[in-house]
Structures are given as structure tokens and as C-alpha cells.
Amino acid sequence: MLRIKNLNKSYKSRKVLQNLTFSIQPGEVYGLLGANGAGKTTTINIICNLLNPDSGYITINHQPISEVTKKIIGIAPQENLLYKTLSCAENLKFFAEIYGLGRETQKQQIEATLKAVNLLDRAKSPVETLSGGMQRRLNIAVALVHQPQLVILDEPTTGLDIEARYEIWELIHQLKNQGMTILLTTHLLDEAEKLCNRIGILKNGTILAEGSLSELKTLIPGQEVLVLQTTQEEQAIALAEEYGFTTRRYGSDLAFLLPEPLELKEILDRFDSIPIDSISRQPVRLEHIYLEITQSDR
Numbered sequence: 001m002l003r004i005k006n007l008n009k010s011y012k013s014r015k016v017l018q019n020l021t022f023s024i025q026p027g028e029v030y031g032l033l034g035a036n037g038a039g040k041t042t043t044i045n046i047i048c049n050l051l052n053p054d055s056g057y058i059t060i061n062h063q064p065i066s067e068v069t070k071k072i073i074g075i076a077p078q079e080n081l082l083y084k085t086l087s088c089a090e091n092l093k094f095f096a097e098i099y100g101l102g103r104e105t106q107k108q109q110i111e112a113t114l115k116a117v118n119l120l121d122r123a124k125s126p127v128e129t130l131s132g133g134m135q136r137r138l139n140i141a142v143a144l145v146h147q148p149q150l151v152i153l154d155e156p157t158t159g160l161d162i163e164a165r166y167e168i169w170e171l172i173h174q175l176k177n178q179g180m181t182i183l184l185t186t187h188l189l190d191e192a193e194k195l196c197n198r199i200g201i202l203k204n205g206t207i208l209a210e211g212s213l214s215e216l217k218t219l220i221p222g223q224e225v226l227v228l229q230t231t232q233e234e235q236a237i238a239l240a241e242e243y244g245f246t247t248r249r250y251g252s253d254l255a256f257l258l259p260e261p262l263e264l265k266e267i268l269d270r271f272d273s274i275p276i277d278s279i280s281r282q283p284v285r286l287e288h289i290y291l292e293i294t295q296s297d298r
């Protein structure tokens with residue numbers, strides 16, 4: 001559906017995208033994961049033909065980016081693109097007209113899209129009377145109203161409370177189940193973990209690693225994460241290394257990557273020569289993989 005190859009973009013001497021390469025298959029939710037400034041929005045602006053790359057190429061459905069491909073893309077930008085004094089239906093009508101939908105199709109699509117984002121009962125409400133979560137759902141509706149083949153959701157839940165976030169996740173799940181192809185940018189690791197078929201980890205405009213969550217897990221030297229609190233960290237690290245554990249720091253936490261999961265009793269036995277304040281075992285999660293990949297690149 002989308003192919004991006006060796007894309008480069010600089011602002012003056014600052015390289016923002018460096019040989020960026022990835023592709024998205026039809027029906028896939030692809031997560032572009034990166035910290036602030038990694039180059040996510042620049043990539044989206046190039047896909048949407050709002051910005052020219054310095055070099056490299058992009059195709060959507062095998063066609064180079066153009067005014068024509070713009071119509072097969074729906075974008076929900078980070079900042080809501082809504083007219084506050086207009087109602088939900090009026091906002092959708094405005095965008096449906098821009099996309100050139102006929103009067104009958106407009107009517108059908110406005111209703112179908114409001115239903116999809118669970119705002120049919122607020123069709124006549126002005127945007128300014130909606131909660132933040134509702135406004136964000138309407139922002140996604142704008143991306144869907146012309147029945148695009150590729151939907152781009154730029155940080156769709158940033159700044160929302162947990163309930164509103166769950167509602168957006170549910171909506172994205174529904175779109176995924178309907179076979180929609182989605183490019184989702186986020187810096188929220190649990191969001192990418194929950195929603196994406198494949199994830200690309202972006203840093204300084206380059207994909208450092210890419211794959212499904214289980215493929216990405218193979219990049220970390222451990223199958224389980226052990227977080228240990230002790231006043232004798234040096235001794236704990238020495239013991240852990242004797243057992244073949246890999247030492248990591250996650251913020252102020254001392255952690256070890258275990259080559260294979262161990263029973264708690266076995267772990268306690270191995271550390272019984274030092275005082276332990278607390279111990280917890282966690283499965284390897286995207287946050288561990290993300291840190292492993294982005295920090296080893298420093």
C-alpha cells in the first residue's frame with residue numbers, strides 16, 4: 001500500500017530524515033514509534049504531499065505521491081483540524097465537499113462516519129461543546145469521511161485522559177478489524193504494543209528496528225526482566241553476571257535480563273547472599289526493546 005525508500009530531508013544543515021525506508025501492507029496497522037523530534041510529522045507531511053523530500057521516493061498503491069494520491073489518504077493530524085463553532089455534521093460536510101463527494105454520498109458518509117466514531121447522537125452539537133476525547137474522535141472522523149484507503153493517525157491519543165484514550169484505542173481496533181490500512185505515529189509504547197501489527201522504531205530520521213512485537217523481542221538479550229531493589233547493587237550485579245544475566249538500568253531501577261524465565265524461588269536462592277528490598281519479574285515489553293535499541297545507538 002505504502003512504500004517509502006531512502007527518504008532524506010534536511011532543514012538547512014539539520015538532517016531530519018536519513019535514508020528512511022519502510023513499507024505498509026494493505027490491512028496493516030504500522031506504528032511509527034519515536035521520541036519528540038524523531039521525524040514522524042515530517043514523514044507524514046511528505047506522504048501527504050505537503051512537503052517535498054530532498055531525495056528518495058514514496059509510492060501509494062504503486063503511484064508516486066501527487067494530488068491524486070492525496071485523495072486516497074485520510075489524515076488525522078496531531079492538532080485537531082476542526083471548526084469549533086460548527087457542529088460535528090457541519091465539520092464533516094465541509095471536508096466531504098473538499099474531497100468532492102456528491103450530495104447523496106456526503107449524507108451517507110457523514111452518518112456512517114459519525115456512527116463509526118460513536119458521535120451520531122452529537123451530530124448537531126457544536127464542536128466547542130464536546131469533550132476533548134469526542135473532539136479527537138471527530139478529528140479521526142474527518143480522516144475517514146471520504147473513505148480513504150490509507151489512514152494516518154498522528155499521535156491520536158496524546159493529551160487525552162485514560163478513558164478517552166481507551167475509546168480511541170477501541171475505535172482504532174474497529175478500523176483494524178474492518179481491514180483499514182493505518183499508519184499510526186506515537187511515542188506511547190503501550191499504544192503501539194496494543195494496536196500495531198508491525199512497529200518501526202524511529203530515531204534521528206532513521207528506522208533503527210522494525211517488526212512485529214514478537215520479532216522485536218528477539219532483539220533483546222533476555223526473555224524476562226527482573227527488577228531488583230537492594231542496598232548492595234554492586235554485589236547484585238556481580239552475582240547476576242555470574243549467572244549470565246544482562247544488567248540494565250531503566251531510569252533509577254536496576255534490572256537484569258534473564259536468558260530464560262526462572263521461578264521466583266530460584267531467583268531468591270541466587271541472590272540470598274545480599275539483602276533484597278523488593279523484587280519483581282516482568283515479561284519483555286516494548287519499552288524494554290525501545291530502550292535497548294535507541295540507547296545502543298547513542
Ligand SMILES: Nc1ncnc2c1ncn2[C@@H]1O[C@H](COP(=O)(O)OP(=O)(O)OP(=O)(O)O)[C@@H](O)[C@H]1O
Pocket residue numbers: 011016034035036037038039040041042043
Ligand atoms: N520547518 C522546520 N524548520 C526547521 N526544523 C524543523 C521544521 N520542522 C521540523 N523541524 C525539526 O525537524 C525535527 C523533526 O521534527 P518532526 O516534527 O518531524 O518530529 P516528530 O517526530 O513529529 O516530533 P513531535 O512528536 O515533537 O512532533 C525536529 O528536530 C524539528 O525541530
